[in-house]
Amino acid sequence: MAQAFDASAQQALLIQRAESALAMAKRMGADAAEVGASVDQGIGVSVRQGEVETVELSRDQGIAITVYVGQRKGSASSTDAGEASLLATVEKALAIARYTGEDAAAGLADAALMATDLPDLKVHHPWALTTDQAIELALACEQAGRDVAGITQSDGASLSSGEGVRVYANSHGFVGTQKGSRHSLSCMLIAEDAQGMQRDMDYTSARDPAELADPAMVGREAARRTLRRLGAKRPPTGTYPVLFDPSLASGLVGHLMGALAGGALYRQASFLCDRLNTPLFPDWFSLEERPMEVGATASSPFDGEGVQTRDNRFIDRGRIASYMLSSYSARRLNMTTTGNAGGARNMRITAPLTRHASLLSQMGTGVWVTELMGQGINGVTGDYSRGAAGFWVEDGVVQYPIEEFTIAGNLERMFGGLVGVGDDIDRRGSIHSGSWLIDGMTVAGS
Amino acid sequence: MTDQTSDLQTAVSILLTPGGLDLDALDSGLGYAMGAGVDYADLYFQRTWQEGWVLEDGEVKEASYNIDGGVGVRALAGEKTGFAYSNQITADALVDTGRTASGIVRSGKRLPGQAVKPVAVASYYAGIDPLAGLSADEKVAMLKDADRIARAADPSVSQVSASLSGTYEVVLVRASDGTLAADIRPLVRFNVSVIAVKNGRRERGSAGGGGRYSMSRLRDEQVAERYAKEAVRQALVNLDAVDAPAGQMPVVLGAGWPGILLHEAVGHGLEGDFNRKGSSAFAGRMGQRVASKGVTVVDDATLSDGRGSLSVDDEGTPGQYTSLIEDGVLTGYMQDKLNARLMGMAPTGNARRESFAHLPMPRMTNTVMLAGQDAPDDIIKSVKRGIYAVSFGGGQVDITSGKFVFSASEAYLIEDGRVTAPVKGATLIGNGPEAMSQVSMIGHDMALDTGIGVCGKEGQGVPVGVGQPTLKVDELTVGGTQS
Numbered sequence: 019m020a021q022a023f024d025a026s027a028q029q030a031l032l033i034q035r036a037e038s039a040l041a042m043a044k045r046m047g048a049d050a051a052e053v054g055a056s057v058d059q060g061i062g063v064s065v066r067q068g069e070v071e072t073v074e075l076s077r078d079q080g081i082a083i084t085v086y087v088g089q090r091k092g093s094a095s096s097t098d099a100g101e102a103s104l105l106a107t108v109e110k111a112l113a114i115a116r117y118t119g120e121d122a123a124a125g126l127a128d129a130a131l132m133a134t135d136l137p138d139l140k141v142h143h144p145w146a147l148t149t150d151q152a153i154e155l156a157l158a159c160e161q162a163g164r165d166v167a168g169i170t171q172s173d174g175a176s177l178s179s180g181e182g183v184r185v186y187a188n189s190h191g192f193v194g195t196q197k198g199s200r201h202s203l204s205c206m207l208i209a210e211d212a213q214g215m216q217r218d219m220d221y222t223s224a225r226d227p228a229e230l231a232d233p234a235m236v237g238r239e240a241a242r243r244t245l246r247r248l249g250a251k252r253p254p255t256g257t258y259p260v261l262f263d264p265s266l267a268s269g270l271v272g273h274l275m276g277a278l279a280g281g282a283l284y285r286q287a288s289f290l291c292d293r294l295n296t297p298l299f300p301d302w303f304s305l306e307e308r309p310m311e312v313g314a315t316a317s318s319p320f321d322g323e324g325v326q327t328r329d330n331r332f333i334d335r336g337r338i339a340s341y342m343l344s345s346y347s348a349r350r351l352n353m354t355t356t357g358n359a360g361g362a363r364n365m366r367i368t369a370p371l372t373r374h375a376s377l378l379s380q381m382g383t384g385v386w387v388t389e390l391m392g393q394g395i396n397g398v399t400g401d402y403s404r405g406a407a408g409f410w411v412e413d414g415v416v417q418y419p420i421e422e423f424t425i426a427g428n429l430e431r432m433f434g435g436l437v438g439v440g441d442d443i444d445r446r447g448s449i450h451s452g453s454w455l456i457d458g459m460t461v462a463g464s
Numbered sequence: 465m466t467d468q469t470s471d472l473q474t475a476v477s478i479l480l481t482p483g484g485l486d487l488d489a490l491d492s493g494l495g496y497a498m499g500a501g502v503d504y505a506d507l508y509f510q511r512t513w514q515e516g517w518v519l520e521d522g523e524v525k526e527a528s529y530n531i532d533g534g535v536g537v538r539a540l541a542g543e544k545t546g547f548a549y550s551n552q553i554t555a556d557a558l559v560d561t562g563r564t565a566s567g568i569v570r571s572g573k574r575l576p577g578q579a580v581k582p583v584a585v586a587s588y589y590a591g592i593d594p595l596a597g598l599s600a601d602e603k604v605a606m607l608k609d610a611d612r613i614a615r616a617a618d619p620s621v622s623q624v625s626a627s628l629s630g631t632y633e634v635v636l637v638r639a640s641d642g643t644l645a646a647d648i649r650p651l652v653r654f655n656v657s658v659i660a661v662k663n664g665r666r667e668r669g670s671a672g673g674g675g676r677y678s679m680s681r682l683r684d685e686q687v688a689e690r691y692a693k694e695a696v697r698q699a700l701v702n703l704d705a706v707d708a709p710a711g712q713m714p715v716v717l718g719a720g721w722p723g724i725l726l727h728e729a730v731g732h733g734l735e736g737d738f739n740r741k742g743s744s745a746f747a748g749r750m751g752q753r754v755a756s757k758g759v760t761v762v763d764d765a766t767l768s769d770g771r772g773s774l775s776v777d778d779e780g781t782p783g784q785y786t787s788l789i790e791d792g793v794l795t796g797y798m799q800d801k802l803n804a805r806l807m808g809m810a811p812t813g814n815a816r817r818e819s820f821a822h823l824p825m826p827r828m829t830n831t832v833m834l835a836g837q838d839a840p841d842d843i844i845k846s847v848k849r850g851i852y853a854v855s856f857g858g859g860q861v862d863i864t865s866g867k868f869v870f871s872a873s874e875a876y877l878i879e880d881g882r883v884t885a886p887v888k889g890a891t892l893i894g895n896g897p898e899a900m901s902q903v904s905m906i907g908h909d910m911a912l913d914t915g916i917g918v919c920g921k922e923g924q925g926v927p928v929g930v931g932q933p934t935l936k937v938d939e940l941t942v943g944g945t946q947s
Contacts, residue, residue, distance in 0.1 A: 038520040063893045066741065072545040073568045078821065079551060093528040098553050103531070119523030149567070169660045173743050173864070208743060208864055215745065217864040247865075255947050256712040285520070286623050286659050286666060392869035393858040394891035394943065398659065403708075403943040405860070405869035405893040422867055424891050424943025426710065460945040462710035462893075 023059045025197045029183045032057060033195060035104065035427055036187040039083055042108045044189065045204070046114075048085035052124050052188035052323065060180025063152045065160055067172055069337045070153055076180070085111045095238050111345065123349035126323065131319035131345075131355065132192040133327070140313045143226035144181045152177045155203060163207045163237030168245045173206040173217055174377050177235065186324055194320040201227045203242040211248045212392035218389075222239040223446050225313060243388075246409075250419040253410050254461040258423050259437070260382035260459045261323035261411070266390055267454035271305065273429055275362050276397055278340075280347020289340065289400035289430055297336050299433050302369055305333035309363035314449035318377035322360030354384055365449040371441035377455045379414030380438055385461055386411050387425060400429035423463035432456050469589045472582065475636040475646035479509040479533075483553040487580075489721075490638045494577050496562025497539045498640050501572025504540040504801070505565070506639035508778060509533075510820040515595050516629040518531040536820035537561040540802055541569040549821045564735060575640070583645035585782040588766050588773045589676035591648030593632040597678030603628055606688045610656050614692040619856035620703065622666075623659035626688070628652075630679055637780035641801075645780035651675070651771065651927060652684050653915065656691040660699035669699025670873075673914025675769045698855065698874050701886045708875065708890035708944025715892060716845045716878065718854035719840070721913040723930030725937075726761055727831050728859040728868040729896040730754070732921070734796070735825070736803035736814075736826040738863050745866030745897055747796065754794045755900035758836050761789040763798055765813055765829035771915040772830040774930035779815040779824055786800055786812045788831075800826045818924035828919060830929030836906025840934040843905045845881040851942050852876045852883050853892070866896040887915050891943040899937055907934030 036053040043051035081104065082095035082291070092115030096107045160175035186192075204221035220239035222231035262270065267322040280374055282288035295325040299305075309327035311317050321327050331339050343351070344359035378386070391405035403426035408415045427435075440453030480486055485493075490507060511533035518526040535557060536549040546568030550557035564882065598606070606730035609627040630652040637645050655672030656670060671694035673687060682688075717725055730746070738744035755761070765774040765783030774783035779801050787795050799807070800815030803826055816827035844852060859870030871891045877884045894902075912931035919928040 019840040070544050070568065072546045072547060072823065074823065075564050076549070076821065077551075091526065093526070094530065095528070096531045098531065098535065099551065107531070114529055114600075117604055118525065118527050121523060121525050124525075163804050171742065174742065214866070215743070215864045217743070217862070252941075257947055260878070284626070286661070287668065289666075291666075297671055389891070391860045391862070392871050392891050393860070394869070394871040394889065396668070398666055399888075401888055403871065403889065403891040403945075405867065405891055405943070407867070421865065422893055422895060422941065424710070424869075424941060426708075426890065426943045426945045428945075460710045460943075460947050462712075462941050462943045462947065464712065 025181060025183055028057045029197060032183055032185040033449050034194040035081060036185050039081065039104055039108055040187060041190055041327060042105060043083065046108060046112055048087060048112060050086040050189045052084050052126060053081065054186050054313050056182060056184040058180055058182030060178060061147065061149065061152055062176065062178040063149065063156055064174050064176040065153060065156045066174040068157065068161065071174060073149055081107065082106055083111045085115055086125055087115045089122060089124050090115045090118045091121065091124045092118060101198065123346055126188050126330065127325045127345035127355060129190040131325045132190055133194060133324060135326060136319045137317065139310065139317040141225050141317050142181065143199045145179045145201055145227040147179050152179065159203055159205050159233035159237040161237065162234035162305055163205050163241040166238060166241035168209050169207050169241050170210045171208045173208055175205040175299040177203045178180055186320065186322065188324055192324040194324055196318060199225055199229060201231060203236055205237050205246045207240045209244045211247055213249065216244060216247040216447055218247060247407065247411065247419050250407065250421040251418045253385055253423050253461055255462050255464065257458055258461050259381045259455060259457045261381055261384065261386040262456065263388045263455045264388060264440065264442055264452050267451040268444065268447055268449040270448045270454060271365055271451060273395055274433065275342055280341055280343040280351060282397060283341060284347055284350035287398050288324060289398060293338050294341065295337055298338050298430065299333055300436055301336040303333060303336055303366040303436060304331060306331050306366050306368065307362050307364060309364055311364050314364045316363035318363060321357045322355060325355055325357045325359065327357045327363060362413045363448060367439060367451055369439045371452060372438045374440050374442050374453060377440055378411055381411055381455055382414060384414045385420065385425065386416065402427050402429050402432065423461055425459050425461055432459065471648050472646040474591065474648060478511055478634050479553060479636050485553065485555060491577060493558035493562060493564050494638060494640055496559050497537050497566050498575060498577055499539065499566030500574045501569035502539045502541050502566050504640055506538050506637060506779065508820050509534040509636040510609045511634050513595060513632045517607060517627065519611055519626045522611050524604050524607055529756060532819065534820045535561065537565045538823065539565040539568060543806060544568050545823065547823050563853055577640045578642035581642035583643055583776060583780050583782060585645065585776050587775045588783060589650060589769045589775065592650050592678055593875060594630045594650035594652045594678045595632055597680035598683060602683060606683055606691050610688040610692040612659050614656060614696050615688050617693055617696040618660065618700060620660040620662040620700065621658050622661045626656045628654050635778065637778065639780060643780035645776045645844050647776045650677060652677065652679050652682055654687045654691060654694040658695045658699050660703055662703050663666040667702035668701050669695040669697065669702060671695040671698065672916050675771050675915045676773055677769045679904055699876060705886040705888045707946045708887035709942055710944045710947040714850035715937045715942065716843055716847060716850065716852045717935050719907060719909045719932060719934045721930065722856060723831065723833060723913060723932035724856050724859050724870050726833055726932060727828060727919065727930050728787065728861040728870055729894065729899050730761060731828045731831045732861050733863045733866065733896055734798060736799040736807065738798045739797050740803045740807050744863045749794050752794055753792050754897050755789050755792045756903045757792045758906050759789055759792050759900060759903050760834040761831065762787050762834065763814065763828055763831050764920040767830050767929065770830045770929045771917065771927045772828065774813065774829055777813045777815045778817045781813040781815060783829065784813040798826045798828060800824055816926045818926060822904050823920060823922050827921060828928050830931065832931040833933065835908050835910035835933045838905045838907050840907045842907050843907055843934055843936050844878060844883060844903050846905060847878040847935065848880060850878045852878050861896065867892045867893065868896055887944065892940050893943060894940045899940060902917060902938040903935055904938050909933045
């Protein structure tokens with residue numbers, strides 16, 4: 019039932035539109051210009067309690083144009099595919115550029131840095147999935163979870179599958195394009211006891227449908243995660259080591275990258291300003307970006323301004339070895355771009371890995387956190403305070419589930435207090451990490 | 465108040481005419497979505513023009529303009545929803561999206577569409593293009609004013625960024641129950657963020673606000689000056705902040721934006737979908753006591769020019785004043801048509817969607833706790849040791865367990881009934897129904913927030929408002945570092 023999506027035809031069309039927009043910009047007085055365009059199509063189904071709840075077909079397109087007139091900049095974007103709309107969008111970008119201020123750092127990335135090595139990184143794996151098949155998979159996932167004793171109801175299972183094309187082109191003559199796909203299946207379940215209801219979920223996500231986890235396993239894992247939360251108490255207030263689940267440790271890497279981002283640094287809005295080449299983590303810990311990894315979540319040979327991506331080592335044996343820069347932020351900091359316009363791609367940790375049980379015994383008495391809530395991270399100071407749920411651990415043995423507490427500290431001290439990294443690596447997102455054991459955080463509970 | 469007939473005419477000329485459509489053509493469009501077995505269908509047409517200006521280092525460095533629009537077509541059959549959308553507003557697009565949406569069911573009776581009933585509504589904001597209220601030069605001048613005033617306010621200010629943004633949104637809804645409604649929704653916002661550095665310490669302060677009105681009103685109300693000074697004040701307070709305490713203690717919340725407590729602790733839990741599904745900690749508790757006596761909470765879409773206000777919601781139901789909790793007793797849920805019908809209730813004008821490309825859901829508009837009797841000073845005086853929190857970052861709730869968090873961005877210690885040292889931002893955590901039962905004093909100083917809220921649900925963001933008087937919660941867990 020899904021409309022056919024011819025990715026190659028779409029790609030040709032997008033390239034043509036991007037080039038036509040660049041030509042219009044030049045003709046209308048822009049000294050330089052860049053264009054990003056994309057088309058995505060997908061299907062999403064959700065089921066609940068064994069019945070179909072929604073079937074959603076999506077198709078999104080957009081084009082964004084940035085023009086430079088001297089050192090002034092203007093941007094405009096539109097979701098309308100027509101030629102008249104393209105012209106109006108370019109006109110608007112130029113009109114706006116008349117009112118922005120001169121900015122010495124503004125402009126395209128250097129022409130010499132444009133990507134020339136543009137291999138197919140195998141991130142496009144379309145799934146010929148009918149609506150009925152999508153529904154069956156979601157139903158199978160949910161049913162496996164509901165079949166587990168103790169699950170009282172389902173909050174639903176969802177399957178989404180999509181593919182798309184993106185193009186980036188600029189007036190250096192660079193044209194970069196990539197086809198991609200993303201498929202995922204998730205399930206959320208509810209269990210109840212005298213104390214009240216608890217819910218938890220599991221998901222699988224991959225670029226290639228063949229790499230998705232078995233739907234029944236996702237349902238059963240959602241059930242296991244939900245049931246283990248029943249009977250939660252509050253932990254005592256005090257200072258304890260904290261063990262972060264892999265997905266939450268990935269979040270900590272995300273906060274680190276936010277603080278190493280050029281945009282935060284030149285605005286002095288980072289707790290890592292002026293810290294290049296100083297120690298931050300223990301010396302057994304390194305962190306790398308591998309943007310050219312074949313088939314990975316965030317692989318791309320070119321960044322958001324056409325610059326060739328490269329392996330970056332941000333943390334080398336504990337020290338801050340590199341910031342994460344685009345051309346603009348690099349110019350502001352008198353440095354050179356690291357090929358990170360648009361962010362970091364495929365983050366990988368190099369460290370001795372420890373089994374989860376060993377991390378628990380290393381922790382002794384403390385808090386194992388499986389869920390975090392809220393946005394209590396101050397990127398300017400590194401202060402960290404978030405709501406949490408998880409398990410109370412004594413002498414390395416899990417005692418009981420805990421909830422309604424906070425963990426607090428400062429990211430700089432937390433990174434320095436990293437004691438161990440688990441071998442339980444979560445590969446579903448672009449940051450691959452195992453569990454992290456961090457010493458000496460403040461737990462506020464009862 | 466604006467004339468709704470003129471809103472409808474404007475919407476038709478902006479949304480339908482360019483693609484060769486008129487109101488009559490929508491009947492046949494609906495016909496494709498009302499396939500066999502479908503019991504309700506709607507067409508949602510939308511066009512938005514967004515503008516954003518950003519100042520840094522004393523210059524406007526970024527300016528952007530975005531045009532978006534299309535039609536979303538939805539078909540409902542029992543609890544099932546079929547949905548498709550298109551960027552094109554043409555007869556062909558209505559055929560394609562209508563057939564796709566109604567494809568969720570393939571058998572059953574074909575229901576006739578009902579005669580058009582234009583929805584009569586009051587307007588809670590003017591149907592204008594807010595971007596046209598100021599010239600580009602005036603917009604740039606406002607941002608530069610904010611920069612100058614913030615830098616002049618204190619020598620420790622090292623970075624200033626200011627932004628001005630606005631959206632002009634035109635929507636038209638046509639549904640198989642006869643609904644025909646249009647709405648023109650302006651929305652503007654001005655923000656200032658500063659970094660202050662003193663004695664090697666660096667802190668941020670920020671302030672902003674806006675609502676459903678013209679950009680010219682931001683200038684007339686001199687918000688550049690007001691928010692620049694407020695951002696600097698907050699940064700300076702934070703430069704002196706000491707570590708926050710950790711553990712359970714009384715918390716006094718200031719009036720206005722701290723109403724985010726209500727939004728997280730009770731608001732989401734009272735949305736119709738979660739209660740129909742029984743996944744909310746408030747499910748099945750209608751008519752029961754869920755908060756202390758004296759606590760009255762409403763969702764009010766009718767506040768004049770409010771950020772969360774709606775003249776009509778995204779299903780064409782008029783915006784309303786909906787009582788949620790009255791004197792501590794649960795009295796109402798927020799509903800869209802689907803959940804209202806399945807629960808045997810009436811829609812409350814709370815159906816909202818991020819855009820035509822998203823499905824509507826029950827969402828909050830402006831969620832407010834009404835004023836009580838207590839003097840704010842008396843509330844502070846009643847606390848021996850606790851926290852006084854006056855500004856917050858964001859919050860989150862697990863509606864099933866009822867656990868919610870929100871993060872303070874400006875807070876103080878209360879010692880022996882007096883507000884003393886500022887403390888670093890800390891996350892507060894509690895359980896919605898429990899926290900509402902721990903409200904022991906309610907101020908007479910009800911205030912609305914300045915117009916900065918964005919609420920996220922299932923990946924969709926919509927603008928919302930909150931408001932509350934100063935109030936005391938006897939026990940919340942404060943997530944500081946001083947245990």
